Structures are given as C-alpha cells and as structure tokens.
Amino acid sequence: MTTTNPAPSRREQLKARQEAETRRDTKRRTWSRIIGGVVTLIVVVVGYGLWTAIPEQGDTQRLAPDFTLTTTAGATVTLSDLRPSPVLIYFNEGAGCASCTMQMAEIEKNPGFAEAGIQVLPIVMNSAEQILPDMQQFGVTTPYLLDDGTVSKAYDVLDKGMHPGMPGHGFVLIDGEGVQRWYGNYPSMWLDPQELLDEVTTRLR
Structure with missing residues (x-):
C-alpha cells in the first residue's frame, strides 16, 4: 500500500516562503556588513x-x-673640512632598502648638484660589507659614510622611518658656513632628484 503525503496547505506554503525570504535577507545583511567592514578597513589603512x-x-x-x-x-x-662648499646629507635606512639606494643612484645621475657645488653625503648605519652589495647593484659610486648612530642622533633623524632606532629617508642641507638651512624627511622613501635640487638651491640663495 502506497502512502501519499498530503499537499502542504496554502498557509504552510506562505510560511515556508516567508522563512526562505527571511533567510535570504539575513544573508544579504550579513554580507553587507562584512563588505562594509572591509571597505571601512581599506579606507582607514589607505588614509x-x-x-x-x-x-x-x-x-x-x-x-x-x-x-x-x-x-x-x-x-x-x-x-667642517668641506667648507665653503654646501653639503647635502642623505640619511637613509641603508642595506636592504632598495628605494634608498635607488634614490642615491638617481641623485648621482643629476649633474645639477655638482654644477651648484653641492657635495652629497649619504650616511647609513651599516658596515661597508653590508652596504657595498647594494651600492654595486644600483651602480652607486659615491662613497657612503658609516655611522654608529652618533651622527644620526645628533641630527635627530632616528626613528623617522619604518624601523625603530634607524633613520628614515631624510635630507639635511648645510651651507658653506656650516649652518643647517633645511631638512626634509620623506616617508614615501622617494623624492625626485630635480625637486630635491630645486629645493636646496632655493634655500641657498
């Protein structure tokens, strides 16, 4: 003998339909909250x-x-032995920072610094063995000055970058009389060399 289940009543059909719609609405709201949270997080991080x-x-x-x-x-x-030439010190993170070494390589390619009589001194808190491979990789020929942190501290450039106790990506301009005229720190890890040259030559006028 075959048993036939009774067809659901209209009331049961409506109830089932409402429950299905409620589940869909709940799912949509959940996803909306998740997406909204992700968008908010992205905005905060980018900002x-x-x-x-x-x-x-x-x-x-x-x-x-x-x-x-x-x-x-x-x-x-x-x-002080470099007077009366103006000096531009370039403090940077050194070894392992490709953008830092690339910055120096691009500065070298701009003849305007030499034409203005400006000596560029890159200073890093590395040993020669640590920084030389980076210099060779990017073709940098200007000798780097090796600091144990004393000079970086004297110029207040420590803790300016991504790594505690290290300099960031900063420049200090010193005129021919040994007076500091300007400084700039660039967390973006890059400054167009021509913009840098324009900045320092303007400050020296």
Whole structure:
C-alpha cells in the first residue's frame, strides 16, 4: 500500500516562503556588513598610509653638528673640512632598502648638484660589507659614510622611518658656513632628484 503525503496547505506554503525570504535577507545583511567592514578597513589603512607618507620639512637654522666618519672607500670625511662648499646629507635606512639606494643612484645621475657645488653625503648605519652589495647593484659610486648612530642622533633623524632606532629617508642641507638651512624627511622613501635640487638651491640663495 502506497502512502501519499498530503499537499502542504496554502498557509504552510506562505510560511515556508516567508522563512526562505527571511533567510535570504539575513544573508544579504550579513554580507553587507562584512563588505562594509572591509571597505571601512581599506579606507582607514589607505588614509593612514597617506597621512604617514606626508613629508616633514623645516628650515630651523642652527650650527650643524660637526663629525668625522669613515667611508666605504676607507677614507675619512670631516664635515667642517668641506667648507665653503654646501653639503647635502642623505640619511637613509641603508642595506636592504632598495628605494634608498635607488634614490642615491638617481641623485648621482643629476649633474645639477655638482654644477651648484653641492657635495652629497649619504650616511647609513651599516658596515661597508653590508652596504657595498647594494651600492654595486644600483651602480652607486659615491662613497657612503658609516655611522654608529652618533651622527644620526645628533641630527635627530632616528626613528623617522619604518624601523625603530634607524633613520628614515631624510635630507639635511648645510651651507658653506656650516649652518643647517633645511631638512626634509620623506616617508614615501622617494623624492625626485630635480625637486630635491630645486629645493636646496632655493634655500641657498
């Protein structure tokens, strides 16, 4: 004997349909909240990234702290011995920072610095063995000055980048009389060399 299940009543059909629609609405609201949360997170992250990438600049004038550092070429450089030439110090993260070394490589390609009589001194908190492979990779020929952190601290450039206790991506301009005329820190890890040249030559006028 075959048993036939009774057809659902109209009331049961409506109830089942309402329950199905409720489940769909709940699912849509859940996904909407998830998507909204993700979008909000993206906006916050992008906004924070843009905010932290804003350059920090200043033109407070002071007598630039003197220093003597060994270079990757084995020589020593004393800041005060370079007078009356203006000096642009480039503090950066050094070894492992491709954008930092690329920045120096592009600065070297711009003849305007030499034409303006500006000596560019890249300073890193590395040993020669650590930074030389990066220099060779990008074709940088300017000797790097090797700092144990003393000079970076004197110029207040530590903790300006992504790594605690390290310099970020900053420049300090010193005129021919040994006076600091300008500084700029660039969290974006890049500054067009021509823009940099225009900035420093304007400050030296």
